Amino acid sequence: xxxxxxxxxxxxxxxxxxxxxxxxxxxxxxxxxxxxxxxxxxxxxxxxxxxxxxxxxxxxxxxxxxxxxxxxxxxxxxxxxxxxxxxxxxxxxxxxxxxxxxxxxxxxxxxxxxxxxxxxxxxxxxxxxxxxxxxxxxxxxxxxxxxxxxxxxxxxxxxxxxxxxxxxxxxxxxxxxxxxxxxxxxxxxxxxxxxxxxxxxxxxxxxxxxxxxxxxxxxxxxxxxxxxxxxxxxxxxxxxxxxxxxxxxxxxxxxxxxxxxxxxxxxxxxxxxxxxxxxxxxxxxxxxxxxxxxxxxxxxxxxxxxxxxxxxxxxxxxxxxxxxxxxxxxxxxxxxxxxxxxxxxxxxxxxxxxxxxxxxxxxxxxxxxxxxxxxxxxxxxxxxxxxxxxxxxxxxxxxxxxxxxxxxxxxxxxxxxxxxxxxxxxxxxxxxxxxxxxxxxxxxxxxxxxxxxxxxxxxxxxxxxxxxxxxxxxxxxxxxxxxxxxxxxxxxxxxxxxxxxxxxxxxxxxxxxxxxxxxxxxxxxxxxxxxxxxxxxxxxxxxxxxxxxxxxxxxxxxxxxxxxxxxxxxxxxxxxxxxxxxxxxxxxxxxxxxxxxxxxxxxxxxxxxxxxxxxxxxxxxxxxxxxxxxxxxxxxxxxxxxxxxxxxxxxxxxxxxxxxxxxxxxxxxxxxxxxxxxxxxxxxxxxxxxxxxxxxxxxxxxxxxxxxxxxxxxxxxxxx
Numbered sequence: 001x002x003x004x005x006x007x008x009x010x011x012x013x014x015x016x017x018x019x020x021x022x023x024x025x026x027x028x029x030x031x032x033x034x035x036x037x038x039x040x041x042x043x044x045x046x047x048x049x050x051x052x053x054x055x056x057x058x059x060x061x062x063x064x065x066x067x068x069x070x071x072x073x074x075x076x077x078x079x080x081x082x083x084x085x086x087x088x089x090x091x092x093x094x095x096x097x098x099x100x101x102x103x104x105x106x107x108x109x110x111x112x113x114x115x116x117x118x119x120x121x122x123x124x125x126x127x128x129x130x131x132x133x134x135x136x137x138x139x140x141x142x143x144x145x146x147x148x149x150x151x152x153x154x155x156x157x158x159x160x161x162x163x164x165x166x167x168x169x170x171x172x173x174x175x176x177x178x179x180x181x182x183x184x185x186x187x188x189x190x191x192x193x194x195x196x197x198x199x200x201x202x203x204x205x206x207x208x209x210x211x212x213x214x215x216x217x218x219x220x221x222x223x224x225x226x227x228x229x230x231x232x233x234x235x236x237x238x239x240x241x242x243x244x245x246x247x248x249x250x251x252x253x254x255x256x257x258x259x260x261x262x263x264x265x266x267x268x269x270x271x272x273x274x275x276x277x278x279x280x281x282x283x284x285x286x287x288x289x290x291x292x293x294x295x296x297x298x299x300x301x302x303x304x305x306x307x308x309x310x311x312x313x314x315x316x317x318x319x320x321x322x323x324x325x326x327x328x329x330x331x332x333x334x335x336x337x338x339x340x341x342x343x344x345x346x347x348x349x350x351x352x353x354x355x356x357x358x359x360x361x362x363x364x365x366x367x368x369x370x371x372x373x374x375x376x377x378x379x380x381x382x383x384x385x386x387x388x389x390x391x392x393x394x395x396x397x398x399x400x401x402x403x404x405x406x407x408x409x410x411x412x413x414x415x416x417x418x419x420x421x422x423x424x425x426x427x428x429x430x431x432x433x434x435x436x437x438x439x440x441x442x443x444x445x446x447x448x449x450x451x452x453x454x455x456x457x458x459x460x461x462x463x464x465x466x467x468x469x470x471x472x473x474x475x476x477x478x479x480x481x482x483x484x485x486x487x488x489x490x491x492x493x494x495x496x497x498x499x500x501x502x503x504x505x506x507x508x509x510x511x512x513x514x515x516x517x518x519x520x521x522x523x524x525x526x527x528x529x530x531x532x533x534x535x536x537x538x539x540x541x542x543x544x545x546x547x548x549x550x551x552x553x554x555x556x557x558x559x560x561x562x563x564x565x566x567x568x569x570x571x572x573x574x575x576x577x578x579x580x581x582x583x584x585x586x587x588x589x590x591x592x593x594x595x596x597x598x599x600x601x602x603x604x605x606x607x608x609x610x611x612x613x614x615x616x617x618x619x620x621x622x623x624x625x626x627x628x629x630x631x632x633x634x635x636x637x638x639x640x641x642x643x644x645x646x647x648x649x650x651x652x653x654x655x656x657x658x659x660x661x662x663x664x665x666x667x668x669x670x671x672x673x674x675x676x677x678x679x680x681x682x683x684x685x686x687x688x689x690x691x692x693x694x695x696x697x698x699x700x701x702x703x704x705x706x707x708x709x710x711x712x713x714x715x716x717x718x719x720x
Contacts, residue, residue, distance in 0.1 A: 003038055003076040008084065011036065024087060027071075033087040034071060039080050048081070055083060060124045065276050066117035068137060068147040088145060090138030093197060097133065101200030104232045108261050109273040110136075110144050111194045111239075115258030116275035117146045118190055122183045122254055129181045131189035132170045133196055169202040173220045174248055184248035190257060191243025198227055198236075203244070220246070235264035249492065249509045444688050444705075444714040447481050449474040453706040453713055455505070455536075458699035459498030460518035465706060465713055466493035466505060473505055473516060478700040481715065485521050489514050495695075497575075499538025501558035506533040506545060513545050513556055525560035535575035537582070539597060544582050546572035553584055553593075555600055564600035568593055574624075574654075578617025579637040585612040585624055592624055592633075594640060604640040608633050614664075618657020619677040625652040625664060632664055632675065644680050648673045658698025659718035665693040665705060672696065672705055672716070689714045 002011035002023055011023040014035070023036045061067040072084035093110070096102065102110075114136065121128060128135075128146065135148040168176075172188035175181060195203050204219040224244050227237045239260035245251045252260065255277075262272035453474070455466035462484070463476040471490040474483045492509035502524070503516040513533055514526040531550030536543055541558045548571050555564040570588030577583070582595040585608070592612060594604040610628025617623075622635040625648075632652060634644040649666030652673070656663045661683075662675035670691050674684040690707025693714075697704045703716040 003078065003080065003082075005036060005074070005076060005082060005084075007072075008034065008036060016040075025084075027084070033089070035085045035087045036082055037085065038076060038082040055081075058083065058085070060126060061117070061121055064117050064120045066113045066143065066145050067120065068145045085147075086139070088137035088147065089140045090142055092134050093136040093138070093144060093193070094133035096138070097197060097200055102197045104198050104227075104230075104236055105265075105268070105270060107194060107197035108236055108265060110197065111190070112258050112261045112265075112273040112275050113144055114146060114190060114193070115254050115261065116277055118186055118254035119258070119275075119277065121146075122186070127181050127183065128186050128189075130170075131186060131193055133193055136193065168216070169204075170196075172248070173216075173246060176216060176220075182248060183253065184251045187243050187251045187254055187257060188245075188248075190254065191240050191251075195224065195227070195240050195244070198230070198232060198240075199225070233264055233268055235267050236261070239264060444686075444716045445481055447476060447483070447713045447715065448711050449476065449483055449713055450486075451711050452708055453711070454493055454694060454708055455496035456695045456697040456704055456706060456713075457496035457498040457503050458697060458704075459503055462518065463697075463699060463704060463713075464496050464498070464503050464516075466496050468492055468494070468708070471507075473503070475518075475521065476713065478702070478715075487516055487521055487523065489516075489523055494534045495536045497536040497538045497543060499541055499543055499558075501541040504536050504538060504543040504545075504556075506536045508532050508534055508548075511547075513543065513554075515543070515558065515560070525558070527556050527560040527562065529554045529556065529562065535573055535584070537575040537577045539577045539582070544575050544577065544584075544595075544597075546575045546584055548573060548587075551588075553582070553595060553600065555597075566595065566600040566602070568602065574613055574615040576615045576617045576622070579620070579622065581637065583615050583617065583622050585615050587611055587613065590628070592622065592635060594637075606635055606640050606642060608642065613652070614654035616655045616657045616662070618662065619660075621677065623655050623657060623662050623675075625655045627651045627653070632662065634677075634680070646675060646680060646682065648675070648682055649685060653694060654696050656696045656698050656703070659701070659703070660720065661718070663696050663698065663703055665689070665696050667692060667694070672703070686716065689716070 002013065005011070005025070007029060008025040008027055011025045013021055014024045015022040020037045020039050023038065025034055025036050026032075027034045055070070055073050058068070058070040062069045068088060069086045070083055071086065073082065075081050101107075114131075118128065118131070130148065131146065135146065136144050137147045138144055170189040170192040172181075172185035175185055192203060203224050204222075224241055227240065228234065239257060242250075242252055242260065243257050255275075258275040262275065265272045449465045450467045450470060450472060452467060452469040453465050454468045455464075457464040461478075463478055465474045465476060466472075466489075467474060469492075471488060471493055473487045473489055473493065473496070475485045475487065476482065477484045489505050489507060490510065491507040491512070494506045494508040496506075497504045501515060502518060505514045505516060505523075506512075507514065510528075511530050511533060512526050512528050513536060514523045516522065517524045529545055529547055531547035531552065533545045533554075534548050535546035539555075542563060543556050545554045545556060546552075547554060551567060551569045551572060553566050553568055553572055553575070554562060557563045568584065568586065570586040570591075572584045572593070573587045574585040575582065577597070580597075581603075582597050584593045584595060585591075586593060590607065590609045590612060592606040592608050592615065593602050594606070595601065596603045608624050608626055610626040610631075612624045612626050612628075612633070614625040615622065617637075620637070621643075622637055624633045624635065625631075626633055630647060630650055630652060632646045632648050632655060633642050634646065635641065636643045648664050649671050650668035651666060653665045653667045655665075660677070662677055664673040664675065665671075666673060666685075670687060670689065670693055672686045672689045672693055673682045674686070675681065676683045689705045690710050690712055692707055692709025693705050694708035695706045698718055701718055703718045705714045705716070706712075707714065
């Protein structure tokens with residue numbers, strides 16, 4: 001018999017699960033139909049705790065347009081807790097595919113929306129832990145919304161080790177080893193759900209009389225079934241396969257899944273589906289809920305031992321951009337903010353994420369390339385209990401494949417405007433005027449260095465390139481344009497920097513920074529700095545490292561010792577040293593921080609606006625790329641003020657200064673822009689730098705550009 005709940009009547013059961021019964025009821029106060037979820041059974045301590053988790057999780061996420069809204073909560077007369085939610089009368093996605101799979105464009109559009117909802121959950125410190133088509137409900141207007149946070153948990157909560165609260169058909173393989181759920185396991189479930197929408201069934205289905213353990217073992221070893229024969233584009237297949245990678249650290253973030261799906265839509269000539277994210281200011285506030293405790297990596301990869309507490313921040317002067325700077329070009333609403341290491345990603349809210357580095361971010365982005373495969377350790381022993389208790393549909397695993405097509409473009413003059421004349425270090429803002437045509441350029445020399453090259457550095461007569469996908473650092477001989485040796489660092493290489501003591505390498509996945517000794521061609525020190533280190537810059541014999549997720553800047557000495565650590569807040573990303581200071585972009589709050597290297601304290605904050613990424617020092621100025629409005633900002637270090645804003649290509653990523661010019665990679669259209677610092681304008685745009693130009697550096701009389709979507713580094717003549 002339905003319970004009596006004050007304010008609601010006409011309760012009719014519409015569903016039930018292991019822990020609750022769901023009723024449809026009428027809320028006469030607002031003349032609306034609602035769904036009421038009531039916990040069943042006796043209310044012991046564990047059940048009460050589970051309910052409190054669900055209430056906090058759903059309350060945190062109710063404002064997201066693709067999470068089910070919670071209206072009310074309380075206890076029935078017999079002390080059973082309940083939640084009052086919006087009535088999702090459109091049914092579940094599972095019901096939608098009962099008569100057959102969805103067309104892939106419809107499924108991809110839903111996937112983008114769900115990726116935004118999952119990103120919001122992860123930003124709030126919430127794991128869903130059971131994403132599947134049954135738990136995605138549709139409103140009366142057809143909008144999909146993630147529901148049933150009954151097994152979600154805030155990261156601060158602790159659960160019994162080895163307990164699996166997820167549906168096996170959509171569970172990540174590591175969960176059957178007793179590993180705790182993480183953001184990566186949620187992403188796996190999202191990928192599996194998307195696969196099922198497109199294929200009409202789970203990636204691996206249980207055959208008649210097949211033992212549960214056999215299905216799980218098979219799914220843990222075999223790649224995800226190929227959707228391409230169904231007419232699904234390669235970019236969509238690669239996005240699904242990447243989300244379902246066997247190893248957690250090879251999966252992209254939720255944001256990155258959304259970006260990749262949006263890229264696939266663009267490639268197919270479909271307008272990208274908006275991915276709802278919080279505005280930067282709101283995102284910063286929302287991220288206070290246990291964000292620092294969110295487990296991104298296995299326990300062994302996380303920081304062990306105390307980290308020195310940062311000193312209280314010193315009050316800092318704030319310099320705003322001059323009002324004469326032209327307003328930024330408008331961005332569409334609900335555009336995602338890029339990850340610290342993302343490949344040609346549209347912008348998204350500060351993340352870590354969740355991962356466009358220092359220039360990133362991507363996640364880091366988990367770039368394409370060969371993926372390692374392994375059997376799930378101890379799968380037989382770990383799975384027996386789980387299989388007997390909960391197997392519904394088998395698991396699926398996959399290998400992620402390259403989806404980048406090598407788009408090649410011819411060099412062409414840029415079309416912007418710049419004023420006549422100018423100074424090397426302007427002291428007042430100005431708009432741009434007519435540009436000069438691009439100077440003649442010979443085709444760049446292309447050097448193959450391996451999958452997903454990222455960071456660049458120059459030192460000891462060599463060019464050094466980080467490979468994100470395999471954790472290697474390639475040493476390139478500029479005399480022969482060939483890889484002389486490769487040095488294993490491990491994990492996910494993000495950025496490189498040279499100092500007097502060697503080559504520094506940030507490892508986004510492992511939370512470390514390593515120093516390579518060029519004389520030995522080997523890693524000689526590795527320091528666990530925590531968080532998600534991305535940006536790095538050399539300073540004498542030391543290195544400055546920006547930890548994206550922790551919001552800190554760390555100074556590391558040549559012996560691997562942490563010399564100083566300062567809390568900046570937000571998401572520090574790019575790092576550069578010059579003009580007597582350390583400069584750090586902050587992707588979350590749209591600022592550039594000036595840090596005194598003597599004490600690691602912030603002495604000035606420059607308001608850049610938008611989403612600043614890369615930073616470079618040269619021509620007596622500091623240069624910052626801003627993907628939020630497709631510009632490069634020029635900062636005068638003598639006044640700590642923005643003195644010029646220069647339009648460049650779409651989604652400017654990294655920036656470098658050298659050879660009398662400023663060089664900017666544009667990820668959305670695969671080009672490299674050249675800025676004349678005297679004219680204050682783009683004077684040339686070059687397209688033969690790969691499909692996903694990422695990091696850029698000037699060294700050995702050349703401009704070097706990594707193609708993170710491919711396997712190469714391009715070398716261009718830097719002369720005027």
